[in-house]
């Protein structure tokens with residue numbers, strides 16, 4: 395059995411106190427929301443905070459609010475189950491409910507939060523392993539070692555961004571509000587991430603993610619397709635978020651195609667989007683967009699199933715997602 399290391403748990407009553415505690419305790423402190431990502435990672439000694447600042451008591455992080463303009467505000471502390479069931483989410487952004495429903499299992503969806511999901515650690519076959527296993531390979535660059543075993547000659551870590559909500563939030567052009575003792579800032583979800591398996595967030599360690607702001611859909615049709623070995627529990631080994639806006643004459647006026655779990659951050663396929671905008675979304679245009687997304691996608695050999703298969707599935711899943719938002723009949727299987 396893997397045990398948690400000793401740590402001090404602090405339970406602030408409000409946001410102001412939480413950010414002060416994080417600033418006071420510096421790099422040895424981390425926020426914890428549901429703990430469904432952090433605690434397993436601490437058990438494997440992938441992260442070793444000595445102080446945890448609990449966010450569950452913070453009212454500021456709670457609630458889902460539908461604004462008059464058609465947008466949505468989702469508190470970072472809202473649990474995934476609430477996203478799956480919330481009437482305003484289902485009415486305005488069913489794609490968020492679908493992506494949240496695909497995360498893990500019912501128990502974890504009752505504990506895991508939206509903020510925690512957007513900030514989960516990057517994953518890799520050489521990293522998400524018990525301490526003794528990692529020690530046996532002399533560790534890896536992401537924690538305690540020097541070498542990236544995925545690309546041993548290289549100088550960077552290739553651990554994968556594995557959040558299911560992140561690609562969807564990027565496709566919806568959502569923003570996040572971050573607060574620290576230095577003040578607050580609101581940035582696009584896309585700007586929260588960096589293409590580096592170790593320093594994968596632009597968020598400072600003492601910043602708390604308070605809420606996600608989803609702009610009005612304004613006719614946007616969106617979907618999320620997730621590839622994984624099993625139909626439950628597993629993290630994505632490919633996620634495709636697609637969103638399009640179509641004019642009354644059938645022309646696509648806006649498109650977002652975002653890939654998850656192929657790099658250390660969600661990847662927007664601008665090449666695929668360019669193929670779609672200005673065109674009618676028929677089978678040939680969609681096939682060309684899927685081809686454009688597939689070509690540059692470079693999954694590496696650091697997740698479940700083979701990288702060749704995962705790459706091939708980029709084309710298949712982008713095509714499936716785009717056919718769905720275009721209202722074309724499905725060619726093959728239903729989403730996982």
Ligand SMILES: Cc1cc2nc3c(=O)[nH]c(=O)nc-3n(C[C@H](O)[C@H](O)[C@H](O)COP(=O)(O)OP(=O)(O)OC[C@H]3O[C@@H](n4cnc5c(N)ncnc54)[C@H](O)[C@@H]3O)c2cc1C
Nearest residue numbers: 427428429430431432498506507509510511513558603629
């Ligand atoms: C068996 C299993 C299967 C899983 N499957 C999936 C899956 O399919 N898809 C998926 O996306 N995830 C999956 N997860 C990961 C995780 O359960 C979810 O992503 C969950 O939503 C994480 O939220 P949390 O509140 O538990 O985060 P925590 O574990 O509490 O935190 C995660 C990280 O975010 C930071 N953090 C949390 N909230 C805030 C905040 N408001 N401000 C600043 N920092 C914050 C923490 O410091 C930590 O670094 C799985 C986990 C397990 C154990």
